[in-house]
Amino acid sequence: MARTPTFTTAEGRATRDAILDAAIKAFATRGYRGASIDQIAAEVGVSRQGVLHHFPSKTKLLTAVLDRRDEQDIQHHEQMQEAEGITLTNAVRATQDYRAERRGLAQLYTILSAESVDPGHPAHEYFVDRYRRIREMFTEFIGGAQAEGRVTKDLAPETLAVALIALLDGLQLQDQIEHEAFDAEQVLSDLLDFFVRDE
Structure with missing residues (x-):
């Protein structure tokens, strides 16, 4: 047989x-x-x-x-957490570089996240959970940076984490729509230099 x-x-x-x-x-x-x-x-x-x-x-x-995608993301996050001297700026830049290296997966993420605003979409719960995990990770990094006096304490770390994710997603979307219009990496670098005191 x-x-x-x-x-x-x-x-x-x-x-x-x-x-x-x-x-x-x-x-x-x-x-x-x-x-x-x-x-x-x-x-x-x-x-x-x-x-x-x-x-x-x-x-x-x-x-x-x-x-x-999650398997790759988990490996990336574990590498960041295991790295000595990881800072908020390094974590954000590493996340942006990671997305840039995986443009196909980044486009997949953009399309599916937009579709999944519909609670009936099969990826809806996936994206709810994903954004929760990312918010938690950045909240921790931002809280640490605030404790060290490198980021303003005028806003809660949770609020800044939400804004940072919106910035990263927005840059990714604009870069996908019109890749040659601006240097997303440079924009991110300039904004980090503006908002985060020397590390």
């Missing part, structure tokens, strides 16, 4: 990874609702059933795409 291929085979893993790559591209360009399993299958060169073998539904595929 022929054995059914599993995810543990090298070929199965390669196909699964190719499907995820194609899904990232499809969701980043057409959004979750605009992308289809058939388009993703055609991009990879497998049948619709081939995609559904690895991911039983479009929602499961979206979840796997977001999980992949």
Whole structure:
């Protein structure tokens, strides 16, 4: 009796990874609702059933795409937390550099986060949780910078964290819309120099 291929085979893993790559591209360009399993299958060169073998539904595929992004993000955040002498400025710059290096994933994030304002969107809870985690991380960094006298105490660290996330998301969006219009990295650097006292 022929054995059914599993995810543990090298070929199965390669196909699964190719499907995820194609899904990232499809969701980043057409959004979750605009992308289809058939388009993703055609991009990879497998049948619709081939995609559904690895991911039983479009929602499961979206979840796997977001999980992949999370794995990379967790590694990035762990590296930042383990780095000696990490400061608010370093953390923000590292986050911006990380996003710039992953433009496809950044575009995916922008499209899906906009779609997920609808509570019925399959990624809605994912983005609620994601923003909560990012707010907590930046609140901690900002609170530390305030305690050291490098950031104003006129506003609560939670308020500044929300504003900082809005700044990063806004720069990312503008950079995606008109990449050559301005240097997002320089704008961020100038703003950090303006708001954060010498570290």
